[in-house]
Structures are given as structure tokens and as C-alpha cells.
Amino acid sequence: MESARRPLVSQLWVKNRRNEAVLDPERPALSWKELQPKSGRVCHSVPISEIIAVETEQKRYNSDTWQKFNHHAFTVHYAQRAQKHCWRCSAVTFWCKDEELCHQWIQAIKKLLELQTSRPKHLLVYINPYGGKQQGKQIYEQKVAPLFSLASITTDVIVTERANHAKDDLFEVNLEKYDGVISVGGDGMFSEVMHGLIGRMQKDSSIDQNNPSAPLAPCNLRIGIIPAGSTDCICYATVGINDPVTSALHIIIGDLQHMDVCSVHHNNTFLKYSVSLLGYGFYGDVLKDSEKNRWMGPTRYDFSGFKTFLSHHYYEGTVSFQQANQTLGSPRDKSTCQSGCYICKQSTQEVEEKRKRHHYNLEETEDDGDWKVIRGKFMAINAANMSCACPRSPKGLSPAAHLAAGTIDLILVRRCSRLNFLRHLVRHKNQDDQFDLAFVEVYRVKTFLFTPKHSENEDTDNKDVRKKHFNQICNGNHSSCGCNHVNSIWNCDGEALDHAAVEVRVHCQLIKLFARGIEEDSKP
Ligand SMILES: Nc1ncnc2c1ncn2[C@@H]1O[C@H](COP(=O)(O)OP(=O)(O)OP(=O)(O)O)[C@@H](O)[C@H]1O
Numbered sequence: 001m002e003s004a005r006r007p008l009v010s011q012l013w014v015k016n017r018r019n020e021a022v023l024d025p026e027r028p029a030l031s032w033k034e035l036q037p038k039s040g041r042v043c044h045s046v047p048i049s050e051i052i053a054v055e056t057e058q059k060r061y062n063s064d065t066w067q068k069f070n071h072h073a074f075t076v077h078y079a080q081r082a083q084k085h086c087w088r089c090s091a092v093t094f095w096c097k098d099e100e101l102c103h104q105w106i107q108a109i110k111k112l113l114e115l116q117t118s119r120p121k122h123l124l125v126y127i128n129p130y131g132g133k134q135q136g137k138q139i140y141e142q143k144v145a146p147l148f149s150l151a152s153i154t155t156d157v158i159v160t161e162r163a164n165h166a167k168d169d170l171f172e173v174n175l176e177k178y179d180g181v182i183s184v185g186g187d188g189m190f191s192e193v194m195h196g197l198i199g200r201m202q203k204d205s206s207i208d209q210n211n212p213s214a215p216l217a218p219c220n221l222r223i224g225i226i227p228a229g230s231t232d233c234i235c236y237a238t239v240g241i242n243d244p245v246t247s248a249l250h251i252i253i254g255d256l257q258h259m260d261v262c263s264v265h266h267n268n269t270f271l272k273y274s275v276s277l278l279g280y281g282f283y284g285d286v287l288k289d290s291e292k293n294r295w296m297g298p299t300r301y302d303f304s305g306f307k308t309f310l311s312h313h314y315y316e317g318t319v320s321f322q323q324a325n326q327t328l329g330s331p332r333d334k335s336t337c338q339s340g341c342y343i344c345k346q347s348t349q350e351v352e353e354k355r356k357r358h359h360y361n362l363e364e365t366e367d368d369g370d371w372k373v374i375r376g377k378f379m380a381i382n383a384a385n386m387s388c389a390c391p392r393s394p395k396g397l398s399p400a401a402h403l404a405a406g407t408i409d410l411i412l413v414r415r416c417s418r419l420n421f422l423r424h425l426v427r428h429k430n431q432d433d434q435f436d437l438a439f440v441e442v443y444r445v446k447t448f449l450f451t452p453k454h455s456e457n458e459d460t461d462n463k464d465v466r467k468k469h470f471n472q473i474c475n476g477n478h479s480s481c482g483c484n485h486v487n488s489i490w491n492c493d494g495e496a497l498d499h500a501a502v503e504v505r506v507h508c509q510l511i512k513l514f515a516r517g518i519e520e521d522s523k524p
């Protein structure tokens with residue numbers, strides 16, 4: 001037992017240079033350094049938690065060296081930080097003459113890997129072959145499957161044949177045999193997998209999803225995202241990059257990131273869950289227009305974004321919300337949610353206590369605070385459950401939003417000139433503060449309601465009349481134009497909702513991802 005805790009120290013060769021290699025179960029890490037370095041003394045160190053696999057080198061190198069000295073070798077594959085947030089699978093091969101020593105090293109590393117209990121062994125994978133640039137299947141087969149197999153992860157792979165295939169399947173499948181579910185696709189595909197898992201959990205726990213105030217049962221299975229969509233903001237905002245290999249490595253090493261989920265109801269009827277953006281007005285209109293142009297792939301959003309910006313519509317309605325406790329930070333904070341975020345950690349404790357109280361039928365002690373009501377004309381109403389950082393906007397719609405604090409950042413962009421709205425949009429791309437504008441307000445909330453000024457029936461009734469006047473150019477004042485723009489629609493993680501009047505509530509840490517949040521400085 002004692003010897004298992006002692007470091008294993010040996011002289012091994014790496015690329016014709018003699019190294020001292022140390023495997024220290026206490027740190028726990030594998031490190032090696034050259035004994036007679038040509039220049040400087042370079043020491044390499046890999047935490048055991050980031051080792052992907054160890055393999056015996058078969059005598060496949062038919063090289064002279066191998067033959068002459070009868071060398072033995074093993075290769076360690078590990079996750080290496082490449083550029084900012086981007087990980088790659090690297091390998092180092094150690095050589096020695098002693099077969100027994102080589103075997104001892106392999107066994108010692110394998111033993112330490114077995115202690116990494118958070119790693120998945122068996123995964124259920126859903127691939128959307130039509131997301132983004134329609135590359136999902138190739139991305140999985142060429143970049144991800146070989147890494148899973150190297151890490152001895154077994155998989156059941158389903159290439160979806162229709163929308164909702166993955167969601168429906170998750171209601172039927174035996175989930176007990178899996179350690180996680182992987183979504184290969186974009187935000188819409190992730191949303192499908194999440195709806196399947198959350199819905200299944202509620203069904204198995206007899207919880208009625210139509211009840212907006214029902215405490216939902218959390219999902220224990222982690223979800224992994226292999227990005228192959230058009231926005232990929234859920235992947236980008238939880239990993240720091242939309243790169244399939246980086247995501248695969250986070251899955252293999254068994255990372256964990258809790259995530260809040262918003263439920264959206266209309267008249268006590270469940271509509272959808274949202275994890276990234278719930279957007280009414282600008283983002284709803286972009287979505288509505290872009291759906292007609294799916295064939296364009298990711299470019300459809302830029303095209304429709306430009307068109308929607310030119311059309312410059314505003315919408316009237318009432319937003320009511322309850323602000324979150326100040327201990328949960330503010331959307332104007334300069335600091336952002338990062339790996340190990342203390343605000344999210346504090347919420348982990350609270351949510352555990354809340355679930356315990358609920359389990360024992362104890363009374364709720366939470367003080368929900370007063371309701372604030374804002375009536376107005378809005379260019380956009382955006383509810384960001386996370387930063388929504390993505391390649392189009394690297395800091396996101398709400399840069400300081402938290403992944404798992406149990407809060408949503410509610411951004412109200414009031415009616416303004418085209419130039420002002422452009423100033424606001426441009427700030428999503430540069431370092432300037434998109435909230436520091438007179439017509440933009442932002443609140444950190446736990447729940448909100450939206451009621452459009454015009455009843456939703458009115459919108460449908462007038463549709464046919466308006467269709468006849470489609471060639472008129474709208475000036476934003478819809479009473480005189482022929483467009484069907486009295487109400488907008490809600491863009492819910494890239495899917496359209498059927499109703500404009502909604503009740504939204506955040507469920508703290510309802511799901512778990514194979515991710516770790518944004519690392520502060522992950523450059524090598
Ligand atoms: N086999 C399929 N055929 C048609 N649609 C599918 C299929 N599988 C999944 N879908 C649907 O395709 C929609 C869009 O997929 P996905 O999110 O992967 O790509 P995207 O919309 O291009 O990217 P993003 O959501 O990141 O903007 C999802 O809502 C999903 O329900």
C-alpha cells in the first residue's frame with residue numbers, strides 16, 4: 001500500500017535524449033526532464049487527470065535503433081493546451097531497455113487512471129447530420145471517435161433522421177447504462193437532447209412540466225457538446241471555443257460544469273426550456289427570417305441579421321420581473337464567470353440545501369423580493385441565461401452572466417434610432433460596454449413575465465389582411481404599414497416559440513455538462 005503512494009522515478013529515453021521520469025501519485029502528475037539538456041532545463045509535467053491513455057508501443061517501428069538495442073517503449077497521450085482555450089491530444093513516447101520496467105510504468109499509470117472516477121466509460125451519441133455546415137457526421141467520425149476509442153470509451157451512436165428524433169428517443173432509452181449523452185450539432189441539437197433528458201427526468205419523477213412553479217428534478221447524466229452548428233454558443237460559452245477536439249478531450253477527462261435552465265410557460269402550459277438566449281424583437285425577427293434560408297448554413301444569420309437591422313422594428317409590451325439578490329453579482333460587473341466561479345459555487349450549496357428542504361417537505365425560506373414593472377416600446381428584449389459568447393460575439397450578449405448562479409440577465413433595448421441600435425450591436429464585437437447607452441437597461445433576475453400590448457389573436461386575425469400589403473416598406477410604426485409586425489416572436493435557443501406572452505423562471509443548476517467553464521489563462 002505504502003509503495004503505491006511513493007513516486008516511481010526512472011531514467012527513460014525520450015527522442016534519443018536521456019530523461020528522468022517521475023510518476024508521483026501524491027501530486028498526482030507525470031513529469032519528465034532531460035538529464036543533459038542542450039539548452040536550458042526543460043521540465044514537462046502532465047496532471048494525471050489530463051492523461052488520455054497509455055499504450056505499449058508495439059515493435060511497429062522497424063527501425064535500426066529498435067532492432068539493435070531491443071528497446072521497449074510506451075506512449076502517454078495527454079491533453080495539451082494549444083492556443084487560447086484550444087486543447088490538442090499530444091503524445092510522448094518513453095523508451096527503455098528493461099521490459100519489466102516498461103511494464104511497471106504502464107501498470108502504474110493505468111492504476112492512477114482507474115482512480116479517475118469522473119470519467120465516462122459508455123456514452124450515447126446523437127449526431128445531427130444537417131446542423132451548421134452539414135459536417136456533423138464527418139466531424140464525429142474523423143475527429144472525435146478516434147479519441148474516444150483511444151480513451152477506451154465505448155459508444156452507441158445514433159445519426160438522427162428527423163427533428164425531435166433524439167428528444168423522443170431519450171424518453172424511451174435505458175439511460176442507466178450510460179455515463180453521459182453527447183450532442184453532435186449546434187445549439188438547437190443541444191436543446192433537443194436537453195429537452196429529452198429533462199423531460200424524461202420529470203416523467204420518471206412524476207413532476208408536471210406544465211406547472212411553472214414546480215421544482216424540477218435535476219438531471220444526473222452529463223451532456224457533452226461536439227460543436228457542429230451555426231452559432232454553437234452553448235459550447236463556446238462553457239468551454240471558451242467551438243472546437244470538436246477540445247470538447248472531446250473535456251468529455252474524456254470527465255469535466256463537470258453545472259448549468260442553469262430557464263423554463264418558459266404560456267398560460268400555465270409548458271412551452272420550452274432555454275439555456276442560452278431568449279430573445280424577443282431583434283433576435284426573434286432574425287430567427288424568423290433566417291429559417292427561410294436554412295440552405296445558406298451559418299451565413300443565414302448574418303444575412304437575416306442585416307435585413308432585420310434595416311427593417312428596424314420596435315414592439316410594445318410589459319415586462320415584469322423580480323431582481324436577484326445582490327450577492328449574485330450584477331450584469332455590469334467587470335469580472336466574468338470562470339472555471340471555479342465563487343458565485344456559482346455559493347449557489348451549488350444553496351441549491352443542495354433547497355433540494356433537501358423540498359425532499360423533507362420543509363417550508364421555503366426564500367424572500368423573492370418585489371416585482372418591478374416596465375411598460376414600453378422595445379427594439380429587443382433579451383434574456384441571457386449565460387454570456388452567449390460565440391464566434392460572432394466573443395464576449396457575448398451579457399459578458400458577466402453566470403453559468404450556474406440561478407440567475408438570468410434581462411436586457412431591455414428601448415426604441416431608438418437606427419444609428420443608436422447599430423452602436424449597441426457593434427459593441428457586441430468590441431471591448432466597449434453594450435449596456436452603457438441611455439436606451440439600454442439590464443437587470444439580473446430569477447423570473448420574469450412578458451405581455452405584448454397587442455393580443456396574440458389580433459396578430460393572427462390581421463395576418464391575411466397584411467399579407468396583401470407586403471410590398472410596402474415598414475418605417476417601424478406598424479399602425480400604418482402592411483407588415484405583420486405588431487408582435488415579434490421569441491427566439492428560444494434558436495427555436496421559435498408559439499406565443500409572445502410568456503412566464504420565464506430560472507432553475508438553478510438543473511443540468512450538468514462535460515465542460516469546466518472558461519479558464520482564466522489557458523495559454524501554454
Ligand atoms: N435529421 C434531422 N433532420 C432535420 N432536422 C434535424 C435532424 N436532426 C436534428 N434536427 C433539428 O435541426 C435543428 C438545428 O440543428 P442544429 O442546432 O444542430 O444546427 P444549427 O441550427 O445550424 O446551429 P445553431 O443552433 O448552433 O445555430 C435542431 O432544432 C434539431 O431539432
Ligand SMILES: CCCCCCCCCCCCC/C=C/[C@@H](O)[C@H](CO)NC(=O)CCCCC
Nearest residue numbers: 187231276277301305388392393425428493494
Ligand atoms: C456591425 C454589426 C454587428 C452585429 C453584431 C451581432 C451580434 C451578435 C450577437 C450574437 C448573439 C448570439 C446569441 C445566441 C443565440 C443562440 O441561442 C441562437 C441559436 O444558436 N442563435 C441565434 O439566434 C443567431 C443570432 C445571430 C444574430 C446575428
Ligand SMILES: [Ca+2]
Nearest residue numbers: 260385402407
Ligand atoms: Ca445563468
